[in-house]
Amino acid sequence: MVRPERRTVRDLRRGNRAVLLRTLYFAGPTSRHELSGLTGLSAASVSNVTGDLIADHVIVEAGLVESDGGRPRVLLRVNPTFGYVIGVDVGETHVHVELFDLDMKERAKAEYALLPGRHDVDLVVRHILAGIDAVLAAGGTDQAHVLGVGIGVPGIVESGTDALIHAHTFGWDAVPLGALLRAGTSLPLYVDNGAKTMGQAELWFGAGRGARHAIVVLLGSGVGASIITDGLTYRGANSSAGEWGHTKIAVGGRACRCGARGCLEAYIGAESILERAGLSAEMAHEQATLAELVRTGAPVIEETIDYLGAGLANLINLFNPERIVIGGWAGLILGRHELPRIKKAVAANSLSQPYETASIVLGRLGPDAVALGAATLVVEEFLLGKGFSSSEQPAAI
Amino acid sequence: MVRPERRTVRDLRRGNRAVLLRTLYFAGPTSRHELSGLTGLSAASVSNVTGDLIADHVIVEAGLVESDGGRPRVLLRVNPTFGYVIGVDVGETHVHVELFDLDMKERAKAEYALLPGRHDVDLVVRHILAGIDAVLAAGGTDQAHVLGVGIGVPGIVESGTDALIHAHTFGWDAVPLGALLRAGTSLPLYVDNGAKTMGQAELWFGAGRGARHAIVVLLGSGVGASIITDGLTYRGANSSAGEWGHTKIAVGGRACRCGARGCLEAYIGAESILERAGLSAEMAHEQATLAELVRTGAPVIEETIDYLGAGLANLINLFNPERIVIGGWAGLILGRHELPRIKKAVAANSLSQPYETASIVLGRLGPDAVALGAATLVVEEFLLGKGFSSSEQPAAI
DNA sequence: TGCCTTATTTCACGGCCTGATCTAACATGA
DNA sequence: TCATGTTAGATCAGGCCGTGAAATAAGGCA
Numbered sequence: 001m002v003r004p005e006r007r008t009v010r011d012l013r014r015g016n017r018a019v020l021l022r023t024l025y026f027a028g029p030t031s032r033h034e035l036s037g038l039t040g041l042s043a044a045s046v047s048n049v050t051g052d053l054i055a056d057h058v059i060v061e062a063g064l065v066e067s068d069g070g071r072p073r074v075l076l077r078v079n080p081t082f083g084y085v086i087g088v089d090v091g092e093t094h095v096h097v098e099l100f101d102l103d104m105k106e107r108a109k110a111e112y113a114l115l116p117g118r119h120d121v122d123l124v125v126r127h128i129l130a131g132i133d134a135v136l137a138a139g140g141t142d143q144a145h146v147l148g149v150g151i152g153v154p155g156i157v158e159s160g161t162d163a164l165i166h167a168h169t170f171g172w173d174a175v176p177l178g179a180l181l182r183a184g185t186s187l188p189l190y191v192d193n194g195a196k197t198m199g200q201a202e203l204w205f206g207a208g209r210g211a212r213h214a215i216v217v218l219l220g221s222g223v224g225a226s227i228i229t230d231g232l233t234y235r236g237a238n239s240s241a242g243e244w245g246h247t248k249i250a251v252g253g254r255a256c257r258c259g260a261r262g263c264l265e266a267y268i269g270a271e272s273i274l275e276r277a278g279l280s281a282e283m284a285h286e287q288a289t290l291a292e293l294v295r296t297g298a299p300v301i302e303e304t305i306d307y308l309g310a311g312l313a314n315l316i317n318l319f320n321p322e323r324i325v326i327g328g329w330a331g332l333i334l335g336r337h338e339l340p341r342i343k344k345a346v347a348a349n350s351l352s353q354p355y356e357t358a359s360i361v362l363g364r365l366g367p368d369a370v371a372l373g374a375a376t377l378v379v380e381e382f383l384l385g386k387g388f389s390s391s392e393q394p395a396a397i
Numbered sequence: 398m399v400r401p402e403r404r405t406v407r408d409l410r411r412g413n414r415a416v417l418l419r420t421l422y423f424a425g426p427t428s429r430h431e432l433s434g435l436t437g438l439s440a441a442s443v444s445n446v447t448g449d450l451i452a453d454h455v456i457v458e459a460g461l462v463e464s465d466g467g468r469p470r471v472l473l474r475v476n477p478t479f480g481y482v483i484g485v486d487v488g489e490t491h492v493h494v495e496l497f498d499l500d501m502k503e504r505a506k507a508e509y510a511l512l513p514g515r516h517d518v519d520l521v522v523r524h525i526l527a528g529i530d531a532v533l534a535a536g537g538t539d540q541a542h543v544l545g546v547g548i549g550v551p552g553i554v555e556s557g558t559d560a561l562i563h564a565h566t567f568g569w570d571a572v573p574l575g576a577l578l579r580a581g582t583s584l585p586l587y588v589d590n591g592a593k594t595m596g597q598a599e600l601w602f603g604a605g606r607g608a609r610h611a612i613v614v615l616l617g618s619g620v621g622a623s624i625i626t627d628g629l630t631y632r633g634a635n636s637s638a639g640e641w642g643h644t645k646i647a648v649g650g651r652a653c654r655c656g657a658r659g660c661l662e663a664y665i666g667a668e669s670i671l672e673r674a675g676l677s678a679e680m681a682h683e684q685a686t687l688a689e690l691v692r693t694g695a696p697v698i699e700e701t702i703d704y705l706g707a708g709l710a711n712l713i714n715l716f717n718p719e720r721i722v723i724g725g726w727a728g729l730i731l732g733r734h735e736l737p738r739i740k741k742a743v744a745a746n747s748l749s750q751p752y753e754t755a756s757i758v759l760g761r762l763g764p765d766a767v768a769l770g771a772a773t774l775v776v777e778e779f780l781l782g783k784g785f786s787s788s789e790q791p792a793a794i
Numbered sequence: 795t796g797c798c799t800t801a802t803t804t805c806a807c808g809g810c811c812t813g814a815t816c817t818a819a820c821a822t823g824a
Numbered sequence: 825t826c827a828t829g830t831t832a833g834a835t836c837a838g839g840c841c842g843t844g845a846a847a848t849a850a851g852g853c854a
Contacts, residue, residue: 007437009810009840012409016842033801040404042843047803070800071850156750166750213634227715229626229633236626236717237610238754247711248746251647251704260746262707307648310659314644318624318715320633349645349657353553353563357635406809406841413811430832439812444834467831468819797853804847809840816835822828 016041017049021058022383024078025102026204029062031073050076058082078102083147083382086135086187087375088128089194089368090153092116092169092221095124097131098371099139102379104205108138119170121180129184147382148188150374152197153177154222159239163191168258169222190377194218196233196242197373198365199226202325203233204376206364211323215315216363217244219308219331221286223265227319245269249310267307270330276300287329294337305338309345316350316358327363335362413438414446418455419780421475422499423601426459428470447473455479475499480544480779483532483584484772485525486591486765487550489513489566489618492521494528495768496536499776501602505535516567518577526581544779545585547771549594550574551619556636560588565655566619587774591615593630593639594770595762596623599722600630601773603761608720612712613760614641616705616728618683620662624716642666646707664704667727673697684726691734702735706742713747713755724760732759 019039024030027038032050036043053059054076062077080103089096092114099108110131114124128151136143155167163178178191199216202208203226208216212231218224223245227234234241245265246258253262254272266272270290277293277300294301312324326335326342335342343360365372416436421427424435429447433440450456457476461469477500486493489511496505507528511521525548533540552564560575575588596613599605600623605613609628615621620642624631631638642662643655650659651669663669667687674690674697691698709721723732723739732739740757762769 007409007413008812009406009409009842012404012406012810012841016404031801043802044804044844045842048842051803067800067851069798069852071802073801156748158750229631234626236751237719238717238751240748240751240754241715241717243714243717243748243751246748247714248707249645249648250650251707253647258748310645310648314711315715317640317644318638318712320635320638320640322634351553351637351640351643351655353555354633354635354637354640357637405843406811409810409841428832440833441813441835442811445811448834464820464831466821466829468833470832795854799852800850802847802849805845807843809842811840812838814836814838816833818833819831821830824825824827 013049016045017053018384020046020049021053021078024059024076025379025383029075029077031065031075033073035076080105081145083145084139084141085147085375085378085382086132086149087197087371087373087378088131088149088151089197089370089374090124090128090151091194091370092119092154095127095131096368096371097128097135098375099135099141100372100375102382104372104375104379107141108135110134110138119167119172121172121175121177125177125180125184128181132185132187143187146187148190148378149185150190150192150197150377151177151181152192152194152370152374154194156240156243157191157193159235163189165191188378188381190374190381192233192239192374192377193224193242194370194374195224196226196235197377198327198370199228199325199373200233200376200380201365201369201373202226202327202363203228205372206369207325207327207361208323211321213319213321214323214325215319215321216325216327217312217315217331218328219268219270219326219334220328220367221269221271221330223269224328225315227315228321229319244311244315247311247314249307249314264307264311268304268311273300273304273330276303287333290330291333294333301334301338304334305341305345308334308342309347310349312342312346312360313349313355316346316354320354321358324358324360325363326360327365327367327369329367332362332367410446413442414450415781417443417446418450418475421456421473422776422780426472426474428462428472430470432473477502478542480542481536481538482544482772482775482779483529483546484594484768484770484775485528485546485548486594486767486771487521487525487548488591488767489516489551492524492528493765493768494525494532495772496532496538497769497772499779501769501772501776504538505532507531507535516564516569518569518572518574522574522577522581525578529582529584540584543584545587545775546582547587547589547594547774548574548578549589549591549767549771551591553637553640554588554590556632560586562588585775585778587771587778589630589636589771589774590621590639591767591771592621593623593632594774595724595767596625596722596770597630597773597777598762598766598770599623599724599760600625602769603766604722604724604758605720608718610716610718611720611722612716612718613722613724614709614712614728615725616665616667616723616731617725617764618666618668618727620666621725622712625718626716641708641712644708644711646704646711661704661708665701665708670697670701670727673700684730687727688730691730698731698735701731702738702742705731705739706744707746709739709743709757710746710752713743713751717751718755721755721757722760723757724762724764724766726764729759729763 060079062075064072080101095112097110112127158164162176195218214228216226225244246263250262254266256263256266459472459474477498492509494507509524555561559573592615611625613623622641643660646661647659651663653660653663
């Protein structure tokens with residue numbers, strides 16, 4: 001209930017350093033003069049702090065901008081090679097490990113396939129550790145320059161030193177992924193739900209840019225959501241917030257694979273859509289099959305849109321976001337053809353005030369953004385100023 | 398997306414002043430020594446800042462605590478008469494205006510009845526303005542000592558200088574209550590949804606005390622909720638967040654008085670319960686009637702509990718709160734007899750991880766806490782240090 | 795080449811928090 | 825009664841910080 005604020009005069013500098021760094025990161029190359037305007041700091045302070053940052057090699061000068069009759073402004077930017085971050089995407093069929101510089105340019109990538117039903121924890125851990133070594137080798141990067149590893153996993157992640165994971169589809173129940181990885185690497189680890197990492201990727205670099213209150217929904221075989229309040233991913237008391245897929249949209253309705261009835265996922269998850277269309281869910285062709293259903297305007301699609309509209313409307317009523325981003329492969333297929341009808345369904349099910357403030361758009365990053373988003377967990381910590389602990393953050397292990 | 402932090406060395410003092418004030422307010426009489434421990438500030442700074450606060454008459458000394466062999470500690474507390482706050486409850490049948498000191502002790506009260514269907518804006522405005530004058534006169538309080546007026550109203554409040562209100566049940570559509578009141582008083586005004594003010598009352602002084610992530614649901618004729626994230630009432634982009642009553646719990650289900658179908662309120666609102674029981678909603682006896690239904694274990698109650706369970710489960714899945722408080726007159730009647738069954742219904746409809754972190758309890762303040770909560774809007778602003786603007790705050794007009 | 799314009803740095807100043815030290819206020823026991 | 829021990833609170837010097845004003849840098853233009 002109480003939230004203690006800053007204290008000493010030193011925190012002031014650390015905070016302002018973080019403000020400048022964050023501004024430079026998101027506003028791109030900027031002169032000191034502009035920074036002063038953007039942050040509200042005096043020119044003198046900007047000069048001081050950027051001096052420190054340059055001395056620490058955290059930022060670098062990035063060319064001049066000519067002016068008409070005055071000293072040209074020197075552009076500053078975050079030094080992309082000050083450090084590197086690794087993002088890991090643990091999916092149902094694969095483990096992807098990617099190495100990025102601070103500009104989020106991909107430097108190396110390693111991929112491992114997971115066979116259906118073979119989600120042995122030890123195997124996944126081995127893949128992740130091998131992937132880290134592989135991308136460091138491929139990128140020619142020393143481990144000492146890596147700021148950390150972000151890992152997006154399915155299911156619920158309980159923050160804490162163990163990073164306990166509960167993932168139905170993997171058969172994982174309280175698996176201490178963090179602790180297991182800790183045995184194999186000394187890099188800082190940040191484990192979070194894959195929908196949340198994907199949401200943060202859309203927020204930072206995709207369709208969510210600039211939004212302060214946004215929701216990114218992920219429609220795939222399953223259904224997830226990432227809730228952004230005040231520019232930060234909302235995690236709740238135990239970091240499981242945002243479990244939209246198993247909210248009840250029809251009390252006593254269809255059975256869901258989670259065991260309950262009437263879950264949203266039982267209506268709008270791709271697996272369920274195909275099932276209701278009377279098609280067996282052939283893993284290999286599900287994307288093409290769904291696209292075909294959408295193209296031909298199958299009745300099941302209409303029903304799905306109704307339920308999706310109700311589900312999104314519930315989010316709008318509860319969170320009053322300024323933006324809703326529809327992502328995930330099934331979401332993109334559905335949205336590309338049916339966005340107007342989806343909006344109509346949302347309007348029919350939500351209160352008009354919040355509906356009007358929420359723009360509904362499609363994701364821009366594609367389904368592969370989980371690893372990118374996981375890497376942003378590390379960058380976020382970096383931008384907050386290193387060692388700046390806060391309960392808002394995901395489990396740093 | 399960016400959230401700029403503090404800047405100058407002066408903000409530091411203001412922040413620490415606010416930290417101490419807040420700590421004193423919620424932790425009660427405390428010595429300087431203890432304050433140092435509670436806030437992390439050095440004893441020297443505590444001494445300095447409390448010195449300022451005492452000089453400003455914001456806090457006062459409040460007796461000594463004997464010690465065994467040392468200088469006794471001087472207790473400090475917020476000066477309850479440093480200022481006064483007014484809380485207004487605009488309900489369907491009444492307008493209540495209450496004057497509180499900073500200890501939230503009621504100093505005076507004025508009540509005005511509203512006839513059913515007579516919710517003329519001008520009438521409500523007249524009642525509020527008359528009530529302010531009345532409580533000031535009755536309390537012998539000069540207007541200059543009033544820190545502000547908090548007003549809890551039904552419906553959606555759009556923050557802004559006008560405080561536009563959209564209240565179906567009142568027939569209010571974009572009524573600029575703030576602007577209308579502004580013409581009649583120069584006191585600072587804070588307008589917010591009544592469920593939110595009630596929730597804040599429970600959070601500060603009732604069953605929500607100490608919780609950081611909590612949800613207070615309000616079951617009356619209608620259904621509302623107040624969502625507390627990080628110790629603060631969550632308002633979203635346009636301050637309409639928390640509209641739980643019209644989330645869809647049964648796509649295509651019962652017609653709701655809002656015009657849509659399948660709203661939660663159409664199942665668990667008291668009006669709907671009575672209607673489904675085949676009873677006409679006699680305004681005068683609805684509380685007794687509902688209590689009788691609950692006592693006799695009518696089938697409609699069982700159904701209601703199922704829907705309530707699903708509705709609360711959705712909140713738990715989405716927000717992962719540590720506490721859920723059930724309030725409102727219907728909620729208290731239902732909860733007093735059926736809390737175990739409600740919990741069971743919630744468990745059946747929510748994911749186990751978040752369910753286990755959420756304790757479900759009954760409200761402690763009774764249905765009259767709307768005005769109290771409205772007054773806390775003013776106190777909250779006061780504790781933040783006056784002129785400490787933040788988008789989190791309700792519309793200060 | 796000298797003046798004008800704009801960006802950045804330097805500098806003196808007033809604030810702030812802190813650890814160390816000092817003073818206040820009480821209990822105890824000889 | 826009075827010296828001693830103990831704890832609470834106040835004071836002080838020191839080290840940082842951000843700011844406005846003034847100084848300096850770096851170009852365009854005539």
